Amino acid sequence: MSATNEKFLEACNNWDLETLYTDLASVKGKRLTPVEKLHLRGLLLGYSPAEIADKLDKDIRGVETDFSATIYRYVKGLVGKCNEKINNWRSVIEWLYEAGYKIETKNNNQQTVNFESVDMIGRIANIKFCKKKITIEIDTIEVDLLGKEQSFKNFNNSDDN
Numbered sequence: 001m002s003a004t005n006e007k008f009l010e011a012c013n014n015w016d017l018e019t020l021y022t023d024l025a026s027v028k029g030k031r032l033t034p035v036e037k038l039h040l041r042g043l044l045l046g047y048s049p050a051e052i053a054d055k056l057d058k059d060i061r062g063v064e065t066d067f068s069a070t071i072y073r074y075v076k077g078l079v080g081k082c083n084e085k086i087n088n089w090r091s092v093i094e095w096l097y098e099a100g101y102k103i104e105t106k107n108n109n110q111q112t113v114n115f116e117s118v119d120m121i122g123r124i125a126n127i128k129f130c131k132k133k134i135t136i137e138i139d140t141i142e143v144d145l146l147g148k149e150q151s152f153k154n155f156n157n158s159d160d161n
Helices: 009-013 017-028 034-044 049-055 060-069 071-078 090-098 152-160
Strands: 121-130 133-143 149-151
Touching: 009 034, 017 034, 017 071, 034 049, 034 060, 034 071, 034 090, 049 060, 060 071, 071 090
Parallel strands: none
Antiparallel strands: 121 133, 133 149
């Protein structure tokens, strides 16, 4: 694979590229070419055809013509908008999003966690890796104004004395 074909690969982080390639190939009647895939990935990352041409050191008019003759036609056929004119390349991204090719980053089995900055001194007691879950246990230490360390447990118990 040439260095050019390795560009824009980060699109696979947010888009189901394999399914999209397969579905677009069915509209086209044969597999997408490496250049078509490359241009599509650039578009899915939010680059305009002119920006894609610039990043690939290609002629802008040539890339824009390629989009009109290939990717735009295939996407219109895939999402059932064959008779619509593409006035803006961003329409392609919107249509593919609406068609379900964008990967949802939030899994129903996952919780959203908001982190807050906390000043704390501690040591990691245990780290566990299990499938897609990381658990970190931390022993915390409270530090008084004089710099004497006390364990959190001892600090709380000192109020009872």
